Amino acid sequence: MSYKSKEQTTMRYKSKESKPKKDIYTEQIYPESYQNRLLYTYDTCNSKPFSISRSSSPIHFHLNFEASPAMAMSMAMKRSASTATRAISSAFSGSILTRDLHASSGKKKIVGVFYKAHEYAKMNPNFVGCVENALGIRNWLESQGHEYIVTDDKEGPDCELEKHIPDAHVIITTPFHPGYITAERIKKAKNLQLLLTAGIGSDHVDLKAAVDARLTVAEVTGSNVVSVAEDELMRILILVRNFLPGYHQVISGDWNVAGIAYRAYDLEGKTVGTVGCGRIGKLLLQRLKPFGCNLLYHDRLKMEPELENQIGASFEEDLDKMLPKCDIVVINTPLTEKTKGMFDKERIAKMKKGVLIVNNARGAIMDTQAVADGCSSGHIGGYSGDVWYPQPAPKDHPWRYMPNQAMTPHISGTTIDAQLRYAAGVKDMLENYFKGEDFPAQNYIVKEGELASQYR
Numbered sequence: 001m002s003y004k005s006k007e008q009t010t011m012r013y014k015s016k017e018s019k020p021k022k023d024i025y026t027e028q029i030y031p032e033s034y035q036n037r038l039l040y041t042y043d044t045c046n047s048k049p050f051s052i053s054r055s056s057s058p059i060h061f062h063l064n065f066e067a068s069p070a071m072a073m074s075m076a077m078k079r080s081a082s083t084a085t086r087a088i089s090s091a092f093s094g095s096i097l098t099r100d101l102h103a104s105s106g107k108k109k110i111v112g113v114f115y116k117a118h119e120y121a122k123m124n125p126n127f128v129g130c131v132e133n134a135l136g137i138r139n140w141l142e143s144q145g146h147e148y149i150v151t152d153d154k155e156g157p158d159c160e161l162e163k164h165i166p167d168a169h170v171i172i173t174t175p176f177h178p179g180y181i182t183a184e185r186i187k188k189a190k191n192l193q194l195l196l197t198a199g200i201g202s203d204h205v206d207l208k209a210a211v212d213a214r215l216t217v218a219e220v221t222g223s224n225v226v227s228v229a230e231d232e233l234m235r236i237l238i239l240v241r242n243f244l245p246g247y248h249q250v251i252s253g254d255w256n257v258a259g260i261a262y263r264a265y266d267l268e269g270k271t272v273g274t275v276g277c278g279r280i281g282k283l284l285l286q287r288l289k290p291f292g293c294n295l296l297y298h299d300r301l302k303m304e305p306e307l308e309n310q311i312g313a314s315f316e317e318d319l320d321k322m323l324p325k326c327d328i329v330v331i332n333t334p335l336t337e338k339t340k341g342m343f344d345k346e347r348i349a350k351m352k353k354g355v356l357i358v359n360n361a362r363g364a365i366m367d368t369q370a371v372a373d374g375c376s377s378g379h380i381g382g383y384s385g386d387v388w389y390p391q392p393a394p395k396d397h398p399w400r401y402m403p404n405q406a407m408t409p410h411i412s413g414t415t416i417d418a419q420l421r422y423a424a425g426v427k428d429m430l431e432n433y434f435k436g437e438d439f440p441a442q443n444y445i446v447k448e449g450e451l452a453s454q455y456r
């Protein structure tokens, strides 16, 4: 995608200014989100050609950004809330725990694990999520005397990540190219205090080991939920319309309408169920509503009736009762001890014959072979997603070769918009960490020996 022109950016800025007040639905999805501020940052950086060179990192710009009165007020409110939180927590914290966050001051060693971009790194100055552009925080970190090592080499005993584990204070990694932080690595990491996920989903960390070691684990909650929900909608349409065989026909010089049409349907009137209905699940349901589908959701938590009514979906307490009703099932839970392997042979057998499955949550929520077998037998009519286990997916991963799949590498949550948001979120948390301040509460996955509720 090309960069936005100044006119486009101005339009976006204007439309943001005239945006109607958030409704109850949006309030629930974005409590204290980064969204507005970061979009503002993004617009600011693109619409001020006099002060910014295109090759600079965009996420530095919000330091110079003059807040509007409303934003200044909200920032001041946040500051006073965080001061109050600190006062309360310091009043109650008496224990001496060597690895708790902010246990030591001074220069830090920060290790980042990202995917390599090679020739693509220079093609877009906002492409900050790769090794080469390193979230755009290198100058900022190094100017304060911190050491910043960045690599994509993350597997095996001789990899670059392993070399830096013993003296790293902070490890940042993205779910797109996850640095697996195992219990063994945590044991070796004597200086480690903080594990940051540049994105959402911290299952690449052995969270139990992190709890036991009293590490802090945090992610940029909300940073790419819109990106994933949009991508899920695209995958649903690709499967329902049997799009991919048509695309392949065009490339291979064929023309066979029947070969596509015999199993292409409308989305209207179909029953779609989301398993997990947090931020992404709700955004997906909101996007599906205008298609005239019958919407169901299963989650640990039932929505407030007003929100449920606004979204137009019905709660299904029992997953196994919801599945046989669904033409399309979308997975939107984190990978936890409870959801690992949740979709095995028996559960897949409970689904309708020909069911379409979209999974952008995590590959390991599915039993790999059961999915491949389901696609081969036709019980699963189509499977699409961007998440695999492990990542990168090995060349012989069965999902590469099963019929009726529309798989991609892990991309849905790393759009340029998402990268700008999660890079700024990481920078904010590092800034708080250096100052000994708390992070936004919803970002914590492990804090003071406790695991966030959605991972339990």
Ligand SMILES: NC(=O)C1=CN([C@@H]2O[C@H](COP(=O)(O)OP(=O)(O)OC[C@H]3O[C@@H](n4cnc5c(N)ncnc54)[C@H](O)[C@@H]3O)[C@@H](O)[C@H]2O)C=CC1
Residues within 6 Å of the ligand: 199, 200, 201, 202, 222, 224, 225, 228, 275, 276, 277, 278, 279, 280, 281, 298, 299, 300, 301, 332, 333, 334, 335, 336, 338, 339, 360, 361, 362, 386, 387, 410, 411, 412, 413, 414, 454, 455
């Ligand atoms: N493919 C990609 O690029 C991305 C993937 N993700 C994945 O999507 C997941 C969900 O993200 P969000 O919606 O932001 O998280 P969220 O925390 O807002 O929502 C997760 C929902 O899952 C529910 N849940 C947890 N365990 C459950 C269980 N055993 N049964 C039923 N429901 C359960 C929770 O109650 C919660 O409502 C992330 O954890 C991550 O794994 C997130 C962002 C990007």
